Amino acid sequence: MNERLTNILHLILLIAAALLIGFLSTRYGFVRDFSSSRHASLSEPSTKLLESMQGPIEIVSYARPQGNLRETIEKFIARYERVKSDLTLRFIDPDADPEAMREAGVQIDGELELRYNGRSERLKSLSETDVSSALLRLSRARERVVAFLEGEGERKHDGVANADLGQFGATLKQRGIHSVNLALATIGKVPDNVDLLVIANPRVALSGPSAMAVVDYLERGGNLLWLIEPDEDNGLDALSEALSIRVLPGVIVDGAGQAYGIEDPSFVAVNRYPSHAIDKDFDLGTLFPQPVALAQLAPPKWDFKSILQSSAQSWNETGHIPKPGEPAGDVRYDGTDGEISGPLDFGFALTRLSPRPGEREQRVVVIGDGDFLSNSYLGNGGNREFGTRVFDWLLADDALIDVPEASAKDRTIALSDTALAIISFGFLLGLPILLIGSGLWIWRRRRRR
Numbered sequence: 001m002n003e004r005l006t007n008i009l010h011l012i013l014l015i016a017a018a019l020l021i022g023f024l025s026t027r028y029g030f031v032r033d034f035s036s037s038r039h040a041s042l043s044e045p046s047t048k049l050l051e052s053m054q055g056p057i058e059i060v061s062y063a064r065p066q067g068n069l070r071e072t073i074e075k076f077i078a079r080y081e082r083v084k085s086d087l088t089l090r091f092i093d094p095d096a097d098p099e100a101m102r103e104a105g106v107q108i109d110g111e112l113e114l115r116y117n118g119r120s121e122r123l124k125s126l127s128e129t130d131v132s133s134a135l136l137r138l139s140r141a142r143e144r145v146v147a148f149l150e151g152e153g154e155r156k157h158d159g160v161a162n163a164d165l166g167q168f169g170a171t172l173k174q175r176g177i178h179s180v181n182l183a184l185a186t187i188g189k190v191p192d193n194v195d196l197l198v199i200a201n202p203r204v205a206l207s208g209p210s211a212m213a214v215v216d217y218l219e220r221g222g223n224l225l226w227l228i229e230p231d232e233d234n235g236l237d238a239l240s241e242a243l244s245i246r247v248l249p250g251v252i253v254d255g256a257g258q259a260y261g262i263e264d265p266s267f268v269a270v271n272r273y274p275s276h277a278i279d280k281d282f283d284l285g286t287l288f289p290q291p292v293a294l295a296q297l298a299p300p301k302w303d304f305k306s307i308l309q310s311s312a313q314s315w316n317e318t319g320h321i322p323k324p325g326e327p328a329g330d331v332r333y334d335g336t337d338g339e340i341s342g343p344l345d346f347g348f349a350l351t352r353l354s355p356r357p358g359e360r361e362q363r364v365v366v367i368g369d370g371d372f373l374s375n376s377y378l379g380n381g382g383n384r385e386f387g388t389r390v391f392d393w394l395l396a397d398d399a400l401i402d403v404p405e406a407s408a409k410d411r412t413i414a415l416s417d418t419a420l421a422i423i424s425f426g427f428l429l430g431l432p433i434l435l436i437g438s439g440l441w442i443w444r445r446r447r448r449r
Contacts (some may be wrong), residue, residue: 014420153203184210190217205235221356227370248293252319256311284382291369293344308347
């Protein structure tokens, strides 16, 4: 009887211990990554970044409940939650209020919005490099100052007209960038605290003093973004000379756009990019309405890198170009009046040693189009994302977290030609001969019995 009672007590204690362990497992977690490549854990830079960020981080995912996308996002963000306890993830169904999602600029299922210290960033891809880089940008304490030139009919960074940059200006504000208007005709000089000067397609030529103020800002080590349109009389010849830039005549037309359903050949679609920090791992297509081709003068005063290029089916058309919406008509390459066959550069990133103390490099970007950032075309493909990459690079935010893809160490087998020949011979001839020989040997042994 005592033995039976003891067995019952042991069983009760065992069940109670199992229930207690199960209860505790719902309250406390223990995760250990034993993989050789540590692919299920955050990298050391990401971990240090999270530990340095004070205050809560909220991640909002606009993912539909159908399918496994939410589960995938949860598992990925859990790596960050294990390091930072006040990092939270919540989901919003984009189908619940489609109109609100369109107003918020949500374009793809699973899009992420990271919020920290009153600022936010949007992501359309899920990788540690993208998420950690966005968190790093949000963590920067100093607000960057970007001055948009005004007074000569330039695109307004806070304007609502189709040609203005209001929507992109709102994106810059969310990313902690302070945009201001700068009237050189009134001030006469670009202030020293300006991190970046933007010249966005002046309709009236700048006066001589204003143009020289821009060159003076450049010579003092200022960073610059210059957007150029066809036949633009901007009065900035001195700036072109200082940058060793020449604008080719006409407008780029590109027959490769027909493959993407673009009927207007003067709308250049780009889905392949030259090798540069701005374009690194950028796989979204961009659309540039009627861009102009750019060329560098020799000898150049800067280090030139192309960031935007038309296809081999393009050229700079110097004849009549139909307006957007009009039929293309008879537009063909004839090689006259300065026409040059593609590929043609229409975006350059320029660098040189910075004359400013404490800064290593001075940076300039010149793009032969301003429409791609306008309210009318910003939502096309990856235009917004490409624009933010340009600003990040110009503001020296390109040195973000770059985490290489984790892979198992034993996935790659290196074989010499001799070893490969031996293995091939073994599988093709050696193994069949061995199987046939062993079969004949077994058959002969059985016959002798």
